[in-house]
Amino acid sequence: MTYQSPIDPAALADVTLSHQEIKRYSRHLIMPEVGMNGQKRLKAASVLLIGAGGLGSPLAMYLAAAGVGRIGLVDYDTVDFSNLHRQIIHGTKDVGRLKLESAKDRILDINPHVQVDTYEVPLTSANALALFAPYDVIIDGTDNFPTRYLTNDACVLLGKPNVYGSIFRFEGQASVFYAAEGPCYRCLFPEPPPPGLVPSCAEGGVLGVLPGTIGAIQATEAIKLILGVGEPLIGRLLLYDATAMSFDEVRLRKNPACPICGENPTITELIDYEQFCGMPAHDHSEFAAQTNGRIPAITPLELKQRLDAGDDLFILDVREPHEWEISNLDSLGAVLIPKGQILERLNELDTAREMVVQCKTGGRSADVIWQLQRHGFKKLLNLEGGINRWAQEVDPSLPTY
Numbered sequence: 410m411t412y413q414s415p416i417d418p419a420a421l422a423d424v425t426l427s428h429q430e431i432k433r434y435s436r437h438l439i440m441p442e443v444g445m446n447g448q449k450r451l452k453a454a455s456v457l458l459i460g461a462g463g464l465g466s467p468l469a470m471y472l473a474a475a476g477v478g479r480i481g482l483v484d485y486d487t488v489d490f491s492n493l494h495r496q497i498i499h500g501t502k503d504v505g506r507l508k509l510e511s512a513k514d515r516i517l518d519i520n521p522h523v524q525v526d527t528y529e530v531p532l533t534s535a536n537a538l539a540l541f542a543p544y545d546v547i548i549d550g551t552d553n554f555p556t557r558y559l560t561n562d563a564c565v566l567l568g569k570p571n572v573y574g575s576i577f578r579f580e581g582q583a584s585v586f587y588a589a590e591g592p593c594y595r596c597l598f599p600e601p602p603p604p605g606l607v608p609s610c611a612e613g614g615v616l617g618v619l620p621g622t623i624g625a626i627q628a629t630e631a632i633k634l635i636l637g638v639g640e641p642l643i644g645r646l647l648l649y650d651a652t653a654m655s656f657d658e659v660r661l662r663k664n665p666a667c668p669i670c671g672e673n674p675t676i677t678e679l680i681d682y683e684q685f686c687g688m689p690a691h692d693h694s695e696f697a698a699q700t701n702g703r704i705p706a707i708t709p710l711e712l713k714q715r716l717d718a719g720d721d722l723f724i725l726d727v728r729e730p731h732e733w734e735i736s737n738l739d740s741l742g743a744v745l746i747p748k749g750q751i752l753e754r755l756n757e758l759d760t761a762r763e764m765v766v767q768c769k770t771g772g773r774s775a776d777v778i779w780q781l782q783r784h785g786f787k788k789l790l791n792l793e794g795g796i797n798r799w800a801q802e803v804d805p806s807l808p809t810y
Contacts, residue, residue, distance in 0.1 A: 412590045414637035415545040415570055416450050424449040430522060434476050447636045448476060452522075454635045455479035457544040459532055459560055461508040462486070463615065464550035464574050466498035467624030468631075469512055473520045475632055480516060481526040481544055484508045491810065494617040531690070532556055534679035537563040546631050548572040550624070552610050554601045555682035555690035561586055561594035562679055565669050570634055574627045577607075579616050579651040581623035584642045584661070585630050588670035591644040596664040601686040611769070613729070619651055688776075704778045707790040709799040712765060716741060723764045726796075727751065727777045732769065736796055736807040748773050751780060760786050767792035767799075769810070 426434070426448060437443040437451075454477050458465050461484040472480055488496070488503045488511055496508075503511035509527040516525050528540060532551075541547055541563050549560045549571055557573075564571040570587040573594065586593045626647065633639045646659040669676040683690050707715075715722060724743040726733060733745050746754050748768070758764070764786070766774040771794050778789045792799065800807035 412587070412634075412637075412641065412643060414450075414634060416454055416635055416637070420453045421446070421449050424453045426452065430476070433520070433522075437476070442638045443636060447638075450635050450637075451476045451632070452478040454546070455481065455544045456546045456548060456631055456635075457481040457483065457541060458548050458550055459483050459556065460550035460552075461496075461498065461512040462492065462550065462552075463495045463576060463610070463620035464548075464624045464627065465512070466496045467621050468548055468550060468628050469498055469516055470519055471625060471628040472631065473516045473523045475628070476520065477523065477631075477635070479524045479526065479544075481528065481540070482509055482512055483528045483530065483532050483540060484512075485529050485531055495615060495620050497621070532559060533690075534559060534682065537679060538567065541567055541569060544569070546570050546572060546634055548574075548627055548631055550574060550627075552576075553686075553688070553690050554607075555686045555688065557594060558601065558685065559679065559682045559690070562669050562676060564588070565593050566677075566679070572627045572630050572634070574623045576615050576619050576623050577610060578614055579619065581619055581649040581651075583623055583626045583630070583647045583649070584645060585634070587641075587643050588663075592661045592663040593667065593670045595669055596667045597646065597661055599664070599667070601688075603687070611772070616651055622649060622651070704775055704782075704791050705789065706793045707765060708793050709802045712790075712792060712799075713803050721762065723759065723762045725758070725764055725766045725777075726768070727766060727773050728768050728796075732810075735810050736800060738767070738796065738799070743767070748777055751777055752784075755784060758786070761788075763788040763790070765790045765792055768795045770795040770797055 431438065434448050437448050438445060456472055456477050458468055461482050469480060486508050488499045488506050488508055490504055492499060493501065498515045499508065499511045507529065509529055513525045513527055516523060530536060537559055547560060547564050547569050549557060551557060561571055565588040568589055570585055573584045573586055575582040630642055633641050644661045646661055648657040665672050668674060724738055724741055726737065726743045726745045727748040729747050737743060766778050766789060768774040771791060774791050778791050781789060797809040800809050
């Protein structure tokens with residue numbers, strides 16, 4: 410297929426390669442598909458990465474090594490020990506640092522010729538268009554549906570390619586959503602899944618090497634777009650199964666009725682994506698704040714005091730069985746019902762009894778309480794910080810994970 414590269418040829422007029430750069434990129438330069446002109450294209454290109462985590466790590470490092478001239482990073486999180494098995498741009502010494510800081514240091518160590526711009530903000534409808542506008546290619550390295558829809562819609566409105574990747578446990582997906590040349594994300598997924606149906610990586614886990622595979626594919630697609638070579642994943646969804654070591658492909662078609670890239674679009678500006686998806690996009694989002702404002706909470710120390718006083722509290726653990734095996738409050742009478750089974754097992758819960766809902770860190774339990782409230786439960790408390798905070802403040806014999 411043929412497609413229009415997002416790089417304006419006029420942008421190459423003033424691009425030069427120093428002797429040091431020529432030596433650095435020599436293995437590119439001797440490839441006829443790249444050569445001097447292609448390497449100048451890479452140097453003239455700008456790529457914005459949404460997220461500096463699992464997918465953002467290999468993306469940032471490989472794009473920097475390839476010589477992409479300007480790399481933007483959008484992230485506001487800090488490095489945690491639980492990130493290190495997959496987010497290889499960060500090291501043990503970076504725990505507690507902003508991901509943007511450690512990622513920028515690593516990128517510049519790989520290639521000091523790269524310009525790195527960092528944006529320590531959550532991506533929202535208010536800032537997406539301004540953040541995306543200066544960049545040629547946008548790469549989605551996020552793990553939640555509101556941000557995926559937001560990224561897609563902003564790219565469609567601006568006419569920019571969206572290099573998509575998704576990972577979960579042993580499986581990954583990749584595609585290029587470029588409305589000017591083919592379908593967009595909404596053509597494939599017109600509506601988000603019901604809240605709570607699809608767990609995040611924090612809830613379901615992810616094989617540590619999986620982001621490397623999918624991130625490398627995304628980086629490859631971005632480089633192909635910039636160079637204008639090969640057949641990009643426009644109109645194709647690549648499915649990867651690490652357990653079978655297999656790749657499958659689904660052909661995608663542009664939906665004429667797509668609300669944003671179809672023949673008669675109804676979405677002409679960015680919307681409230683948290684409301685659209687019925688779930689928060691960010692840990693500190695307005696949606697989460699509003700939800701938490703409606704959910705009474707209890708700290709681990711307060712829970713211990715009430716249990717010591719003999720209060721009759723039912724402790725509901727909404728994690729997965731394999732997480733229960735890591736640590737649990739079984740000695741306190743906790744009962745395990747995974748989040749995805751809550752609605753079908755409501756008959757096991759007593760609306761008259763006060764209930765403390767807990768998970769790993771408090772996010773899933775807040776979602777479950779929100780669901781239970783809508784089914785008539787009133788005596789609900791969310792364990793702030795989950796079992797990890799309980800282990801830190803009450804029972805250090807329990808591990809954190």
